[in-house]
Amino acid sequence: MPVDKELLEILACPKCKGELELTENQDGLVCRACKLVYEIRDDIPIMLIDEAKPLNE
Amino acid sequence: MSGHDENPIVTSQRASWNSAAWAWEKWDAWLEQNMGVMNDRLLAAAGVAEGHQALDLGSGTGQPALAAARRVGPKGGVTGVDVAGEMLEVARKKARALGYGNVTFHVCDACSLPFEDGLFDAAVSRFCLMFTPDPRKAAREVFRLLRPGGVFAAAVWADSARNPTFTLAQRVLNRYALVPALSPDAPGVFRMAKPGTISGILRDAGFAQVNEEEAPLQYTYASGEMYFENFMDMAAPLRPIYLGLTPSQRQEARGAMIEEIERYRRGESVEVPGVAIVARGVKPARA
Numbered sequence: 001m002p003v004d005k006e007l008l009e010i011l012a013c014p015k016c017k018g019e020l021e022l023t024e025n026q027d028g029l030v031c032r033a034c035k036l037v038y039e040i041r042d043d044i045p046i047m048l049i050d051e052a053k054p055l056n057e
Numbered sequence: 058m059s060g061h062d063e064n065p066i067v068t069s070q071r072a073s074w075n076s077a078a079w080a081w082e083k084w085d086a087w088l089e090q091n092m093g094v095m096n097d098r099l100l101a102a103a104g105v106a107e108g109h110q111a112l113d114l115g116s117g118t119g120q121p122a123l124a125a126a127r128r129v130g131p132k133g134g135v136t137g138v139d140v141a142g143e144m145l146e147v148a149r150k151k152a153r154a155l156g157y158g159n160v161t162f163h164v165c166d167a168c169s170l171p172f173e174d175g176l177f178d179a180a181v182s183r184f185c186l187m188f189t190p191d192p193r194k195a196a197r198e199v200f201r202l203l204r205p206g207g208v209f210a211a212a213v214w215a216d217s218a219r220n221p222t223f224t225l226a227q228r229v230l231n232r233y234a235l236v237p238a239l240s241p242d243a244p245g246v247f248r249m250a251k252p253g254t255i256s257g258i259l260r261d262a263g264f265a266q267v268n269e270e271e272a273p274l275q276y277t278y279a280s281g282e283m284y285f286e287n288f289m290d291m292a293a294p295l296r297p298i299y300l301g302l303t304p305s306q307r308q309e310a311r312g313a314m315i316e317e318i319e320r321y322r323r324g325e326s327v328e329v330p331g332v333a334i335v336a337r338g339v340k341p342a343r344a
Binding site: 044045047048050 | 064067068071136138140142146148161162163164165166169170171172173174176276
């Protein structure tokens, strides 16, 4: 069950509860407000603030 | 690591439960047989029904999320969360094997859940809240995620005296190594065992019509040896203490645990009782 559009609509950033976007290669979820990327590993999003990587733009 | 917001409890619990994922997979059939009754009880208490969107807080290797997925059917959906990704990996494999396309799993800290408000019709949690860094915060998060009228049902362990599978092992290990004494506010198996604790937390989070009741459990083992293997495999917080003993202490501790649990033998099997507390609360229609 890959992360699909429907799922994206319900997911929110654990930190600010704001909207998330899928990364281009669909391997992460981006919170633009917190500038964090939450990795998706084996179809399971890792929605932990401590594990999020800084967003490089 | 982003540095800020780091929670050492979350970090250590992730490591601890991830390290036990293999054991929960190994004992999957036993868990279904011995704990399945609690899935049904929670799903019924939360009123999980066909077409519902349900949340499972602390899914581990997939229960009660998968039982919920059966109940909500293809028109409904289940979101399972846990702090340990390796446990969820097992859950995801099981969902695939069962052909369930209506359940997704996410690695989350129960105290800051990554979903929008009011998404779920029902929420369940089986033996998770007492391990979270802040059960009050977790309960508030579940409250936030439920729609008005949504129901939360959660199971925690009742007092240690009536849950000998845990206390027996703890008591034996205490003879050899210091099992760290837990403060009543620290995460642990019996942190919410005192009557009224979980219902108080649900009320404070905003839930109405809150009640709690005891739910008996029974664990069946073919032998004392099976209990020892089963318990020490899966007890993520105690396993490192056992493994830290010297080989001769380990042998002695194993023998003592087997001898003590054999007192529960009833004919062909060892039948050990346990008691849980199941609490239920409703998010008011107008919060």
